[in-house]
Amino acid sequence: MPGTIDDLIASIEVELEAAHKRSKKAGAEIQLILDKAQQDGRSALSAEEDERVAELFAARDQAKGDVTGIENKLANANKIKTEEMERQAEQRKAEPTQTRKPSYDQVARVGREERTYRKDEDPNGKNFLLDVSRQFLYQDVEAASRLSRHMQEERVERAQFLQRATNTGAFTGLVVPQYLTDMYAPATAALRPFADICNRHQLPADGMSVNISRITTASSAALQASENAAVSETNMDDTLLTIPVQTAAGQQTVSRQAIDRGQGIEDVTMQDLFNRVHTVLDSTLINQASTGLSAIAAANAYTDASPSGAELYPKILSAAAGVEAAMLAMGRPTHAVMHSRRWYWLSSQMSSTWPMINWTGIPAQSAGVANSGSSYGSGVRGVLPCGLEVIVDNNIPTGLGGGTNEDEVYVVPNSECHLWEDQDAPLMIRAEQPAAATLGVLLVAYKYFAYTFGRYPNAMQKIGGTGLVTPTF
Incomplete structure (x- = not known):
């Protein structure tokens, strides 16, 4: 059966709002790309960025065209509603009958419907977790209804992210309410310091791999031997770089008693789940075999039975020189990523000599500057004399080498540390088979x-x- 004109207007307004959001999002991403190029000091965008900007302009223009068409639909629907209201006004001029008017709560009204899980009513996500667990444990009809309503709301507001998160057959789950991921972001970001400085991109809309082109044979140029002689020519060639989409996941077993009678368990549960997911993601970036940062980075050996900061610093410069030699005009070394124990050891080192060349803003008689009030996971911890910004990340292993007591320091251009993930962090959660013997429910959180x-x-x-x-202090 067709709905009322008010239902139609409400659905058109939702469609209009979604089109406005698409247009705004495309514009924001274009500005982000341009800001990035400006920050890097590049006079032109890369081919990949040019292609992406063209796609975004097309998407924005399409969204603007959609807005125009939707506004026309809305205007026509409002016109019909106005005519209906005028007819109803004419009908109300008739003589009143003795028919009893419907009760207030029996009258249909159209307005702004609040979200099922709201920050003002469920600030820590307790009701969301309870519904997930009770729907799984007891097949609770009301809990299932609320979760279904929540997912429908997500489809309206974050349809593109929901599609990306659920289109693979390997997993299905519930999107965590956005305000909860926003609320826990400061805490979870502390467990992914390196991931947070990577060059982040939107995860593709579908598929379990990302494909990008890598130029392996460049064109050539040379002096012309003589007039009308053949000029140098080398055909460019590229190799397809296929990057798998991976799943970072964490789990937490919650007792049935805590679900039924617990107070405040939502803080611990959500925090633990989010921490696990972000920690495994960051650790994977650094430590994964073959493709992780440690596996792919070119090695610079520092061998010394009595190490010192004065000896380590030139090795860092050697690594920075290696980055620049490889990148040339395509990028520059920007960050030194190290374990917290290495940062504090460097801070403990004393010296009576200083670099011949210091970066702007570094005091002349100083081996670097620490950001005041900085702490783990809060961003850049300090700046070395050569301008490299220091990121402290304790996902770097400390059991490397023959003595299983070594760590590593990485020098990277963050523009080439590519990370694809959904910027709005649509973490998923699902209830797995309960631990029946201990009355536990296993909650699993994951993202791609x-x-x-x-x-x-x-x-x-x-x-x-x-x-x-292991440093000695």
Whole structure:
């Protein structure tokens, strides 16, 4: 059966709002790309960025065209509603009858419907977790209804992210309400310091891999031997770089008693689940075999039985030089990523000599500057004399080397540390088979991501060896 004119107007307004959001989002991403190029000091966008900007302009123009068409539909619907209201006004002029008017709560009204899970009513996500668990444990009809309504709301407001998160057959789950991921972002970001400085991209709309082109044979140029002689020619060639989409997941077993009678369990549960997911993502970027940062970075050995900061610093510069030699005009070394123990060891080192060349803003007689009030996961911890910004990340292993007591320091251009994930972080959650013997329910949170550091050989550099054993203070 067709709905009322008010239902039609409400659905058109939802459609109009979604079109406005698409247009605004495309414009924001265009500005982000341009800001990035400006920040890097590049006079032109890369071919990949040009292509993406063209796609975004097309998407924005399409959204603007949609807005125009939807506004016309809305105007026509409002016109019909106005005519209906005029007819109803004429009908009300008739003589009143003795028919009893319907009760207030029996009259249909159209207005703004609040979200099922709201920050003002469920600030820590307790009701959301309870509904997930009770629907799984008891097949609770009301809990299932609320979760179904929540997912419908997500389809309206974050349809593109929901599609990306659920289109693979391997997993299905519930999108965590956005305000909860926003609320826990500061805490979880502390467990992904390196991931947060990567060059982030939107995860593709579908598929379980990301494909990008890597130029392996460049064109050539040379002096012409003589007039009308053949000029140098080398056909460009590229190799397809296929990057798998991976799943970062964490789990937490919640007791049935806590679900039924617990107070405040939602803080611990949500925090633990989010921490696990973001930690495994960051650790994967650094430590995964073959493709992780440690595996792909070119090695710079620092071997010394009595290491010192004065000896380590030139090795960092050597790694930075290696990055620049590999990247040339395509990028520059921007960050030194190290374990917290290495940062504090460097901070403890004393010296009576200083670099011949210091970066702007670094005091002349200083081996670097620490950001005041900085702490783990809060961003850049300090700046080395050569301008490299230091990121402290304790996902770097400390059991490397023959003595299983070494760590590594990485020097990277963050523009080439590519990470694909959904910017709005649509973490998923689902209830798995309960631990029946202990009356527990297993809650699993997960998200999808892809990454690569391999577009340019030797663009990532690392320092390792016996000079990076457990520091002595």
